Amino acid sequence: MAVRVGVIGGGQLARMMIAPAVELGLEISVLAEAEGMSAQLAATRVGDYRDLETVRAFANEVDVITFDHEHVPQEVLRALVADGIAVHPGPDALQFAQDKLAMRARLAELGIPQPDWARAAEPSQLQEFLDEHGGRAVVKTPRGGYDGKGVRVVSDAADAADWFARLEPGDALLVEELVPFVRELAQQVARRPSGQAVVYPVVETVQRDGVCAEVIAPAPGGNEKLEEVAARIGLQIADGLGVTGMLAVELFETDDERILVNELAMRPHNSGHWSQDGAVTSQFEQHLRAVADLPLGDPSPRSSWTVMVNILGGPSDADLMGRVPAALAAAPSAKVHTYGKDPRPGRKVGHVNIVGDDLDDIVYEARSAASRFD
Numbered sequence: 001m002a003v004r005v006g007v008i009g010g011g012q013l014a015r016m017m018i019a020p021a022v023e024l025g026l027e028i029s030v031l032a033e034a035e036g037m038s039a040q041l042a043a044t045r046v047g048d049y050r051d052l053e054t055v056r057a058f059a060n061e062v063d064v065i066t067f068d069h070e071h072v073p074q075e076v077l078r079a080l081v082a083d084g085i086a087v088h089p090g091p092d093a094l095q096f097a098q099d100k101l102a103m104r105a106r107l108a109e110l111g112i113p114q115p116d117w118a119r120a121a122e123p124s125q126l127q128e129f130l131d132e133h134g135g136r137a138v139v140k141t142p143r144g145g146y147d148g149k150g151v152r153v154v155s156d157a158a159d160a161a162d163w164f165a166r167l168e169p170g171d172a173l174l175v176e177e178l179v180p181f182v183r184e185l186a187q188q189v190a191r192r193p194s195g196q197a198v199v200y201p202v203v204e205t206v207q208r209d210g211v212c213a214e215v216i217a218p219a220p221g222g223n224e225k226l227e228e229v230a231a232r233i234g235l236q237i238a239d240g241l242g243v244t245g246m247l248a249v250e251l252f253e254t255d256d257e258r259i260l261v262n263e264l265a266m267r268p269h270n271s272g273h274w275s276q277d278g279a280v281t282s283q284f285e286q287h288l289r290a291v292a293d294l295p296l297g298d299p300s301p302r303s304s305w306t307v308m309v310n311i312l313g314g315p316s317d318a319d320l321m322g323r324v325p326a327a328l329a330a331a332p333s334a335k336v337h338t339y340g341k342d343p344r345p346g347r348k349v350g351h352v353n354i355v356g357d358d359l360d361d362i363v364y365e366a367r368s369a370a371s372r373f374d
Contacts, residue, residue, distance in 0.1 A: 002025055002026055005021060005062060006058055007028065007031070007042070007065075007068055008069075009039075010040065010046075010068065011038050012038045013068045016276070017284045026292060027062075029061060029062055030044065031044075033047075033049065040340070050073055056080065063292075066088050077090070078091050090242065092242055093243045097265060097266045100142045103264060107237070113258065115176045115262075117175065117176045118175050119172045121167070121172040126139065130154070130156070135155055137153070137154060137177060138151065138175070140174045179252045180254060183219075184205045185203065185230060185252075186249065187248075188234070188247065188271065188299075189235055189246075190286040192291075197239070199235060200275065201217055201219075201227070202230040203218060203272075204216045204219040205271050211310070211312065212310060215270070215273065216306075216359070217278055218301065220359065233251070237249055246266070246267055246268050246286060247265070248268075269283070275299070275306075276335070276353060278306025281298050281299055302355060305355070305357065306355045306362075307366040308353050310350075311348070311350035312348060312349070313349060324336055327369040327373065330365070330368045330372055331365035331366065335353045336350065337350055352370045
C-alpha cells in the first residue's frame, strides 16, 4: 500500500512536491488555507492550519504529516504527536525554525558560528547592544518574518519603538550584529528519521529587497575548505536539532572567510529550487523520501552550473502564462516553473532554471528568460 503523505499548506512548495510524489509511488494530500491555491491539484481539504480539529481530521487520513511552511502552532503539532501521528519535522525541531530567539540560543549551545545577538525586551537593551556594536544592528521579530518582513536595520532604539509597543508581557525582539558579509550562501541537508543524511552543494544566493532573486549552484569561487565547513555546519544542525526532511541553512560569508549562520528553514527552500533541473535528486523528491523514511537520493549536480532566477510579480493584470513562449524563445534551454499565483509586484510567482557548463552564458540566459515576465 502506498505511503500517504499529508502536506499542511497549499503554497508553491507543496505544489512542487506533487510530481515527485507520483513518481515515487506516494499518495499526496494537501491541507490548503483557501480555495485556488498553488497546490490545488492535491488539495483534499481546505481549512485553518491553526485549528486542531481541522488539522487532526486531515492527519487521520494520511500516514505522515509534513509542511509547506513553519507556521503551524506548537500546540497543534504536539497534539498530533500525542495522537501517534508521524510528523516530520517534529515539533521539537520545528520550534527552532518558528522562533528565532530559540534558534539563536540552541545554536549557541551547539557551538555553531553565528553573529553576536541578544534578547531585547525593552528599548534600553537594544540601545545598549547598539552602543557595543558600532551604532548599527539588525532587529528581527522572533516569529513570522520571511522574505525581508520582520527585519530592520536600526541605528537608534527609537527605530523599533513600534515593535516594542506591540510586545506582549514576557516577549522580546531579537537583535543581531550587522555582519559585514561579502556574500550570502545556503547549505541544504536532507535527513530521514533513521538518521541517514545527505548534503547538497553549498550555493550562492543573491537577495534584492530582502527577497531571494537568484541562486548559483554550486557557489562560485568555492574551495574545499568552504564546502567542508558549510557541510559540517548543516549536518551538525540537522543532527543537533533532530531535523527530519529538508533543512536549509542560510549563511553569511565574511571578508575574513568566516561562515556564520543567518537563518534556518525546515522544508524545501527557495535556495534549493535549482535542484529541480540541476541535481540528480531534487529537494522536493528528497524531502518526500526523507519524511517517508525512504533511502535518500543522490544530491550531486548534473552539470557544472545551475542558475535559478525568481520570477517576481509584475502587473496585477499580467498574463504570466501568455509570456511563457517568449521566455522559452529567449532561452530555449530554460526550464520555467510557475506557481499558479496571481501576480502582484514583488510576489514570487515562479522561477527559471538553466543548467550548463559556461556560467556567464547561463546567468545571461536565465535573466533574459525571467525578464519576459516583468
